[in-house]
Amino acid sequence: MVAVELIVFLFAVSVNILSSYHPASVTVTAGGREDTLTAYGNQVFVNRKAMERYENSISGFSLRWDSKVRSYAGSLEVMAEDGELVLVNEVTEGDYLASVVGAEMVPGAKIPALAAQAVLCRTFMETASRHQNEAWDFCDLTHCQSYKGLETTTSATSQAVNETEGLYLMYNGELCEVYYHSTSGGKTADASSIWPDMNHPYLISVPDPYCKASPHCRWEYVVSAEELAQALGFPNVKDLRVVEYATDGRAEFIAIKVNEEGLLMGGWEFRMEVCQALGWNTLRSSWFEVERDAGSFLFKGKGLGHGVGLSQWGAKGMADEGKTFTEILAHYFPGAEVKKW
Numbered sequence: 001m002v003a004v005e006l007i008v009f010l011f012a013v014s015v016n017i018l019s020s021y022h023p024a025s026v027t028v029t030a031g032g033r034e035d036t037l038t039a040y041g042n043q044v045f046v047n048r049k050a051m052e053r054y055e056n057s058i059s060g061f062s063l064r065w066d067s068k069v070r071s072y073a074g075s076l077e078v079m080a081e082d083g084e085l086v087l088v089n090e091v092t093e094g095d096y097l098a099s100v101v102g103a104e105m106v107p108g109a110k111i112p113a114l115a116a117q118a119v120l121c122r123t124f125m126e127t128a129s130r131h132q133n134e135a136w137d138f139c140d141l142t143h144c145q146s147y148k149g150l151e152t153t154t155s156a157t158s159q160a161v162n163e164t165e166g167l168y169l170m171y172n173g174e175l176c177e178v179y180y181h182s183t184s185g186g187k188t189a190d191a192s193s194i195w196p197d198m199n200h201p202y203l204i205s206v207p208d209p210y211c212k213a214s215p216h217c218r219w220e221y222v223v224s225a226e227e228l229a230q231a232l233g234f235p236n237v238k239d240l241r242v243v244e245y246a247t248d249g250r251a252e253f254i255a256i257k258v259n260e261e262g263l264l265m266g267g268w269e270f271r272m273e274v275c276q277a278l279g280w281n282t283l284r285s286s287w288f289e290v291e292r293d294a295g296s297f298l299f300k301g302k303g304l305g306h307g308v309g310l311s312q313w314g315a316k317g318m319a320d321e322g323k324t325f326t327e328i329l330a331h332y333f334p335g336a337e338v339k340k341w
């Protein structure tokens with residue numbers, strides 16, 4: 001008998017979890033044991049005992065804080081900083097992706113749409129490094145990719161990750177810069193009409209008849225001139241017009257009349273400023289027309305998000321029509337290929 005020893009190398013990533021909550025105290029349940037962690041200054045108190053840091057290498061744990069509960073795969077390390085706990089989850093790439101795909105993709109999407117999303121999330125992991133000076137690879141917010149542990153992991157998201165194992169989106173032998181958004185509204189955006197310096201040949205506008213079932217395909221938003229002026233930091237907004245549209249339909253330049261002066265603003269910049277001040281459900285995209293109605297402005301728009309790359313509702317629609325994940329990605333990223341890397 002020959003004993004065969006299999007050594008499995010698991011690629012692990014570290015994620016700063018609960019990063020929007022900044023809890024001062026959490027209860028950790030792992031392997032039948034419960035520990036209460038509290039931050040005082042830069043020290044972690046574990047069941048009232050001061051420690052430099054808390055480590056739990058048991059795979060799988062639950063966190064309870066502010067009457068919320070969340071469970072995770074992988075191990076946990078906790079430090080304290082200025083009276084707040086800093087939690088880092090070390091997790092395999094597969095478990096991380098199965099959660100991220102569920103958090104990012106439209107609910108109810110079939111396997112091919114989830115698999116397309118999995119290839120993009122995996123490619124993003126290799127190309128994005130937004131936390132180089134920190135003790136983790138990713139945060140758990142959309143700044144990197146939304147990650148909520150086991151809350152968004154399903155057998156379907158795990159299947160999508162397994163079926164696409166080792167596959168990336170590539171162009172000319174290099175990993176692509178990947179983008180995705182909720183709903184294009186009928187055609188995707190040219191990356192250059194949103195971000196003028198970006199001109200990847202695979203980030204161009206393509207027709208998107210597949211996103212019709214999205215509730216964000218068409219939208220309207222009314223805002224008073226006063227509220228709009230406040231959002232933009234102007235004393236008033238006397239008039240507002242889109243003066244130039246890009247070929248993908250997005251508003252490229254907007255002329256705003258403040259007092260007697262005319263100002264020009266980029267369409268995307270305008271959308272971002274309005275959303276940052278008034279919420280992300282206001283101007284859902286930069287694909288809109290505007291009408292003036294007495295003291296307010298009526299925006300009639302299409303789609304949700306920047307519109308660049310994969311349309312998630314479109315991917316769901318294509319999967320519902322029986323398309324494969326490679327067909328979905330080939331449609332939204334013309335010329336790019338799904339490959340081992």
Ligand SMILES: [Zn+2]
Pocket residue numbers: 130131138139140141143144145
């Ligand atoms: Zn981040």
